[in-house]
Amino acid sequence: MNEQTVYIIGCGAIGFPLAAFLTNMGRNVVAVRSSLSLQSAHTSLITTHQKDAITQTLVPVISLDKLADTAGVYVITSKSTANHDIAERLKTIGASGPIIIMQNGLDVEAAFIERGFEDIYRTVLYFTSETKENHNYSIKPVKASPIGIVRGSLERFNDTVSLLQNSTLTLDRTDNIAAHAWQKTIANVVFNSLCPLLNQDNGIFHRESKAMVLADELIRECLIVAHASGVNLEHEVIRNQVLSISKASDGILISTLQDLNAGRRTEMDYINLAIARKANSYGLSSSVPRINLLGQLVLLKEQLGLRQEIG
Structure with a gap:
């Protein structure tokens, strides 16, 4: 599963740093802008500040309308206000990969349930990221972020958590998300x-x-x-x-x-x-x-x- 492309949908204070962390671990990562902007594919230099460490990472970026991979892993880090548009786009392309919702709040998974996706997991974030300037983020993990199954198989869930696990935004499996x-x-x-x-x-x-x-x-x-x-x-x-x-x-x-x-x-x-x-x-x-x-x-x-x- 480590060869699958991880599409991080939402290029903000959570999405871009996560894309950088996973890229540095050797994962195949593409950041996806959640707007249907028709923006050309490009590469962004992401700078993360954590304590005294500064890391710079090149991350490929596309816009949501360019997303076409039906078997990728889709991590939703956008504002929850974009969930209906994202769910509709994933449904349109026939996405079959797992959907991981990295958003806080209630009912953030509703748009994906309504469209019938089979494997939906969600995370409750204990992780702060403040934008210092464009593509420049100050990172501060609070504690491990719980992740659990909304619907789907346990085996696929465990594989997905292993794919996304990293030392900065750490994930903690739970049966009661x-x-x-x-x-x-x-x-x-x-x-x-x-x-x-x-x-x-x-x-x-x-x-x-x-x-x-x-x-x-x-x-x-x-x-x-x-x-x-x-x-x-x-x-x-x-x-x-x-x-x-x-x-x-x-x-x-x-x-x-x-x-x-x-x-x-x-x-x-x-x-x-x-x-x-x-x-x-x-x-x-x-x-x-x-x-x-x-x-x-x-x-x-x-x-x-x-x-x-x-x-």
């Missing part, structure tokens, strides 16, 4: 709504006790919906996780704040607003007022920024 997804999504609710609205880096929660009080309120609301979904998680575990991530990524801007600063779309629809939708489906809307309000505020901030970019 849904619980991991919920736990990380709840942490993301804290970071991706409060940090952008406070205009603060990830370290705010271990530096400021008042920020952690707000985080606790959001965690409590999220757990009501998680328990209604059949996922049992403990407040103290998630609270400690938030503090751990905050300390490990002190000074790093959360992806949503990076997106807002750059005038890009955010993934709020798969974080706060996804939980708010689930709460509504369970008749629990009144139990998540903060989650919904903060999600709507970030979305409004996003829309205002996009209008300024267009104007």
